[in-house]
Amino acid sequence: MTVHFDCTQCGKCCHNLRLTLSVDEAIVWAGRGHTVQLLAEALPWVSEPDPADPQALHQRDRSFPAISGSVPFRIAVTLVAYHNGPCPHLLPDMRCGNYAGRPRICRIYPLESRPFTAMSPENRLCPPEAWASELPVLERDGAIADPEAARIVADHRQAVLAGVPVLAKACEALGLSSAAFANEGLAVHMPEPLVLSETLRGARDGGEEPAEARPWTLVTNRRPTLTMLTDAGCDAALIRQGPGYLGSFPDEP
Ligand code: SF4
Numbered sequence: 546m547t548v549h550f551d552c553t554q555c556g557k558c559c560h561n562l563r564l565t566l567s568v569d570e571a572i573v574w575a576g577r578g579h580t581v582q583l584l585a586e587a588l589p590w591v592s593e594p595d596p597a598d599p600q601a602l603h604q605r606d607r608s609f610p611a612i613s614g615s616v617p618f619r620i621a622v623t624l625v626a627y628h629n630g631p632c633p634h635l636l637p638d639m640r641c642g643n644y645a646g647r648p649r650i651c652r653i654y655p656l657e658s659r660p661f662t663a664m665s666p667e668n669r670l671c672p673p674e675a676w677a678s679e680l681p682v683l684e685r686d687g688a689i690a691d692p693e694a695a696r697i698v699a700d701h702r703q704a705v706l707a708g709v710p711v712l713a714k715a716c717e718a719l720g721l722s723s724a725a726f727a728n729e730g731l732a733v734h735m736p737e738p739l740v741l742s743e744t745l746r747g748a749r750d751g752g753e754e755p756a757e758a759r760p761w762t763l764v765t766n767r768r769p770t771l772t773m774l775t776d777a778g779c780d781a782a783l784i785r786q787g788p789g790y791l792g793s794f795p796d797e798p
């Protein structure tokens with residue numbers, strides 16, 4: 546299948562979004578006083594993955610070890626620039642006021658930044674006319690047509706994985722220790738931007754990774770999940786949808 550695309554400059558992708566950042570990008574973004582969130586999820590981890598299973602290996606690579614109660618988990622933390630409304634760099638005429646310094650994710654949209662996930666026009670904000678068949682080819686059979694765009698996607702993925710040990714140290718330094726049960730949602734942590742920037746910088750440039758799996762609390766907004774986790778020996782707590790939790794399911798009373 547061939548996907549055609551050209552940007553219409555509509556500016557929708559610069560509003561109300563969470564933009565995945567590398568550690569270096571987050572240091573700069575938060576260092577300017579802009580909001581950067583840490584989205585945390587806990588992956589059950591009973592055994593090491595099959596070396597022939599690339600998706601399971603990726604789950605390991607994007608996470609660091611933790612323990613909840615007596616149960617081993619891995620914690621995956623994603624740094625995102627968050628703006629409710631327009632991006633702080635968006636100009637009134639919908640041009641980017643940070644064009645030369647914009648994060649990689651802005652350079653590749655609407656391409657998919659996550660591995661093992663197909664890009665889908667239906668899940669993108671771009672208007673229908675941006676996908677017209679006479680426009681340049683964006684993807685052909687799932688492969689990115691432009692080598693430069695493919696390189697930026699690869700660099701983004703590599704930078705995100707390279708940041709995992711830094712995030713383990715930063716979470717420890719910031720005292721962050723709650724994560725959503727995987728596939729149900731994301732726990733949202735939002736440190737003060739300048740504190741986060743300095744903490745990430747310190748973690749990137751020095752400091753020791755936690756020597757052993759650190760204790761984390763699992764949060765869920767579903768009572769059956771809470772019961773299942775506590776019965777299994779996890780340290781778990783109920784949470785509600787809101788600034789601290791992005792759930793895939795509605796709150797249960
Ligand atoms: S940095 Fe620029 S391209 Fe990225 S969201 Fe902000 S305004 Fe848009």
Ligand code: SF4
Nearest residue numbers: 552553555556558671
């Ligand atoms: S939403 Fe799509 S078409 Fe609109 S500015 Fe962003 S990339 Fe371009």
